[in-house]
Amino acid sequence: SRLLPIAQQGEIILQQAAHAVVDVHAPAIQTLIDDMLATLLAANGVGIAAPQVFVPLRIIIVASRPNPRYPDAPLMQPLAMLNPEICWQSTDTYSGWEGCLSVPDARAPVNRANRLQVRYLTREGERMEADYAGFVARIIQHECDHLDGILFPERVE
Numbered sequence: 001s002r003l004l005p006i007a008q009q010g011e012i013i014l015q016q017a018a019h020a021v022v023d024v025h026a027p028a029i030q031t032l033i034d035d036m037l038a039t040l041l042a043a044n045g046v047g048i049a050a051p052q053v054f055v056p057l058r059i060i061i062v063a064s065r066p067n068p069r070y071p072d073a074p075l076m077q078p079l080a081m082l083n084p085e086i087c088w089q090s091t092d093t094y095s096g097w098e099g100c101l102s103v104p105d106a107r108a109p110v111n112r113a114n115r116l117q118v119r120y121l122t123r124e125g126e127r128m129e130a131d132y133a134g135f136v137a138r139i140i141q142h143e144c145d146h147l148d149g150i151l152f153p154e155r156v157e
C-alpha cells in the first residue's frame with residue numbers, strides 16, 4: 001500500500017459531491033481502499049473518505065480504535081463502505097468532539113444522531129445494511145458528509 005496525500009481545507013475537492021462507484025471489483029478501486037486504510041492508520045485516524053485523498057468517489061473507511069487522538073474510541077475491524085447511504089437515523093442527537101484529517105489542529109463539539117442504519121456495498125461487492133450507534137455512528141456521519149462536500153466545522157452550532 002501507498003500513503004496518499006491528504007487534501008486540506010480549502011481544496012475544492014473537499015467541497016464537491018463525490019460520484020458512486022460503478023465497478024467495485026476494478027483493481028484500481030481495491031488498491032485505493034488499501035491505500036486509504038494505510039493512510040488512515042499512518043495518521044492515527046478513525047475514519048477517512050475518498051475525497052480526502054483527492055478521489056471524488058463515494059468510498060469511506062470506518063476504523064474506530066483507541067489511539068492517542070481518541071483514547072476512548074471503541075475497537076472495531078476497519079470497514080470499507082462503498083456507496084454508503086444513511087437510510088435511517090434517530091432524531092435524538094448528542095454532542096461529541098470531532099476532528100478531521102483535512103482540518104488540522106481543529107476540534108469542536110458536533111451534534112450527531114446517536115443511532116443510524118446504513119446501506120452500503122462491501123469491497124467484495126456484497127450489499128449490506130447495518131445499524132450503528134455512538135462514536136462509530138458519529139464517524140459514519142462525518143465520513144458521509146465528506147461525500148457531499150461537507151466538513152465538520154459546517155456542522156458546529
Ligand SMILES: O=C(NO)N[C@@H](Cc1ccccc1)C(=O)O
Nearest residue numbers: 045046047098099100101139142
Ligand atoms: O478526517 C477524518 N475523517 O474524515 N478523520 C477523523 C474521523 C473522525 C470523525 C468523527 C469524530 C472523530 C474523528 C479522525 O480524526 O480520524
Ligand SMILES: [Zn+2]
Nearest residue numbers: 099100101102
Ligand atoms: Zn474528516
